[in-house]
Amino acid sequence: MSRWSPETRERARSILARYPEKRSAVMPLLYLAAAEEGYLTDEGMAEVAEWVGLTPAQVQSVASFYTMYKREPTGRYLVSCCTSISCMLLGADEVLAAVEDEAGVPAGETDEDGVITVEHVECIGACGGAPAVQVNYELIEGVTPDTARELVRWLRSAAPDSVRADEMQELFGTRRSFDWAIAEHAGAVGPYPAFEPYGTTDGHP
């Protein structure tokens, strides 16, 4: 019996319809499972296995290969600091240290209240606007140690229901890789990418 709500099951069916073979739906269904429960539980992965006709072990084997499938609870806001070469050259290690200090936890851990998880990540394709940080995979470019601290404080105090790249860029970012040109109103509601149907979006300009 499915643990998922009727809406989620409907989404799962629409995901499956996009692929010629069921197994190809494993990755989007894993995001759907994460969105349903906040992270990937054993039960969530077993549910995915049923949808695509694999064993739970096969699905776990796939999930464990990819860094964005979180198999433990994370905070409401996943703050990912890029420390790859281009960001490192422009102060990413100092930005990460500021985020860790302000959040009060080292990279890889979640604060006591379950609000912020800090992680350092490899290149996120924002090298022209280095150093870069993502919150629930929504991007901010040109972050400084000071604005990184402000970002953490803002996430705690404002506690936004969804985080929007454009808003955070305006508040905490500086130099960008290229002109973003137009504001987008879509936002992420949890620590998984905001992409329909398993993340959320609330409008395309």
Add this chain to the structure above:
Amino acid sequence: MTTQLRVITRRMTEHPADSHTLARYEATGGYRQARRAVGMTRDELVELTKESGLLGRGGAAFPAGLKWSFLAPARPAYLVVNADESEPGTFKDRQLLERDPHQLVEGIIIAAVANEVHHAFVYVRGEYPKPARRLQRAVDEAYASGYLGEGIFGSDYDLEVTVHLGAGAYICGEETALINSLEGRRGEPRLKPPYFPAAKGLYMMPTIVNNVETISNLPHILEMGPDAYKALGHEEDTGSFLFSISGHVNRPGNYELPHGLTWRELIFEVAGGIRDGHELKTWIPGGASAPWFVPGDHLDLPITKNDTGKAGSMLGSGAVVVMDETTCVVRAAERIVRFFAHESCGQCTPCREGTTWLEMILRRIESGAGREVDVDLLLEVGGNISVGLAWPPRMTTICPLGPSAVSPIISITKYFKDELLAHIHGGGCPFEGGER
């Protein structure tokens, strides 16, 4: 000489506010070439692409038309667009996806018709939700207009496009790993042969895998014709090329340029020179996988595929990472090696073990615990991943990820041995902010 080209970046430059919308795309000539392509044969389209000399823009610079001609006869065939842009220093596909997604959709239609494909996939890296949203929006608009779906442009040609999100694995940029991932498996590269997914790819059927920038060029090749397209470029490097410039330059960013400029022109004119009056120390000419260049040997070299290859490196995905004299090369090399160690899929022992050892040795040197034998040890471990430390690498692994981690080792031992030894003899990093 350093005037930027405006081909695949024209619309986003001239119409920044709405270059991503269908209305703007069509008002600026969009979808005319896809409409034309639907009436053309596979042979015509493959021949035209061959004539244009279009080289793949994902890093390997393989001739696109030739790749298409390898497509095996079995059907269904698939097209997979590689938007898993993850090579450190590279951020061009992100701009193409966000700022001109219809250009990519039109290119997909052309490539699909050329390869008798009725289902195309775009594999977008998981960390690019915004580019994926923009692309999905463009795909939705194209469906609503009858440019995708059943009977596109009123013809009897059907074409489905699925946007697929990755989940954080650089290795999925390798085309056979990407195919495994798209099949719902771990993103591990497949054993070769078959060497080309065009023989056996997605679901073991003939599959063409092309990069976002490669596909984005197709509408322009059809529009201007192969000869005019070739004339934009420089000798064998036809058309334009998107360079992603990052690091210690005054004006980082993506620049659409012809090949054939010198590195001096690219770094000091196009990218505005080195920040705050600092000096150029070294640069990576083509992504983290590429061996580095230094001012004394390479600044006046023309930027072409062949000249860069002959000098022992590659243009790769066009990512130029510039470092000034304040950069500790041990720390920079460690950061790149760490990337490959983190992203190794773990199938091949030389890569899985070797990259991790290289990272640990570099960290030891940076922290001040390095020994003189560590310089030779770096080269020995590197040689076990990439035999003879040759360029291009002689592989011991299924895919080129392992040998890529050796590039910074070759670079720092060749050009910066004194700096390595200074770390070892001086008990740590001599640079401000370094470890001691």
